[in-house]
Amino acid sequence: MHAVGKFAASVAGAAAGLVFMIAPGLAQAPAQFEMTKVADNVYSFRFFVHRNMVVVTNDGVIVTDPINPVAAGQMMAEIERLTDKPVKLVIYSHNHWDHISGAKIFKDQGAKVIQHALAAKDTRPSPNVVPADETFSGDKHVVTLGDQTVELIHVGPSHGSGMVVMRLPKQRILHTIDVVTPGRVAFRNMPDFYPQDWIKALRKIEQLEYDTVIPGHGPASAPKTAVVAQREYLEDLTKAVSTAVKTVGNPFAFDKITEVVKTDLRPKYGQWGEFDNWMILNVDRITLEQRIGW
Numbered sequence: 001m002h003a004v005g006k007f008a009a010s011v012a013g014a015a016a017g018l019v020f021m022i023a024p025g026l027a028q029a030p031a032q033f034e035m036t037k038v039a040d041n042v043y044s045f046r047f048f049v050h051r052n053m054v055v056v057t058n059d060g061v062i063v064t065d066p067i068n069p070v071a072a073g074q075m076m077a078e079i080e081r082l083t084d085k086p087v088k089l090v091i092y093s094h095n096h097w098d099h100i101s102g103a104k105i106f107k108d109q110g111a112k113v114i115q116h117a118l119a120a121k122d123t124r125p126s127p128n129v130v131p132a133d134e135t136f137s138g139d140k141h142v143v144t145l146g147d148q149t150v151e152l153i154h155v156g157p158s159h160g161s162g163m164v165v166m167r168l169p170k171q172r173i174l175h176t177i178d179v180v181t182p183g184r185v186a187f188r189n190m191p192d193f194y195p196q197d198w199i200k201a202l203r204k205i206e207q208l209e210y211d212t213v214i215p216g217h218g219p220a221s222a223p224k225t226a227v228v229a230q231r232e233y234l235e236d237l238t239k240a241v242s243t244a245v246k247t248v249g250n251p252f253a254f255d256k257i258t259e260v261v262k263t264d265l266r267p268k269y270g271q272w273g274e275f276d277n278w279m280i281l282n283v284d285r286i287t288l289e290q291r292i293g294w
């Protein structure tokens with residue numbers, strides 16, 4: 001399962017849509033999901049292009065964003081291969097359905113769901129999203145289960161509402177959803193992202209102590225430098241767009257602006273995922289922010 005799963009990871013990274021297309025038809029199709037060990041008792045679970053974190057403690061299991069009901073079911077089966085302890089804690093990273101749906105299977109075994117108050121207030125009702133049992137306000141909230149402590153750190157306006165990153169002090173691991181995706185340009189036209197606030201949030205995240213990142217999309221784990229690279233990309237993109245708009249002389253000439261930006265950024269970021277596909281969308285988002293202020 002794990003060798004197959006690794007293959008699936010590279011396929012999913014390159015072309016998630018392809019996996020969706022071939023998975024139902026082929027008996028030997030790559031797995032849709034995988035559980036990858038990152039440190040003792042700490043795992044990165046992947047379902048297609050989404051990831052979350054699973055932490056096994058001596059008093060039960062902590063899971064973050066359950067993704068959706070199908071992912072949560074597969075995750076639970078994988079957790080049962082690791083431990084016979086129940087899931088006792090589910091922590092939501094922010095307010096978006098694509099990450100926080102599917103907690104029912106954990107709630108049914110007695111798990112408590114925790115979410116930042118700002119995210120809870122802004123989570124649109126959905127039959128697949130279990131509302132939080134407990135919310136917290138402010139910049140930092142510490143939860144403990146058995147021998148494991150998790151720090152929930154609210155990073156402020158950046159993406160969605162009530163975005164928190166989750167730090168495991170003992171393992172020096174930071175779990176980040178959506179605000180850090182290693183080695184890929186920003187997602188499409190950055191839906192519900194506020195690029196200049198996002199940069200400020202990344203500077204805060206850089207101040208925290210950890211060596212390893214478990215992201216919500218992309219590889220199972222990455223070094224802390226991925227956070228710096230994410231912030232530099234957004235800063236470089238912002239500068240490149242300002243310069244390109246001046247060079248082209250017409251803020252509505254997207255194709256031309258994008259070509260100038262690509263030439264500017266290609267030496268440093270040309271190898272990043274979706275560089276050629278999504279750059280025009282990234283540029284669109286930055287020009288809107290620069291022209292309209294949101």
Ligand SMILES: [Zn+2]
Nearest residue numbers: 096159160178
């Ligand atoms: Zn999101």
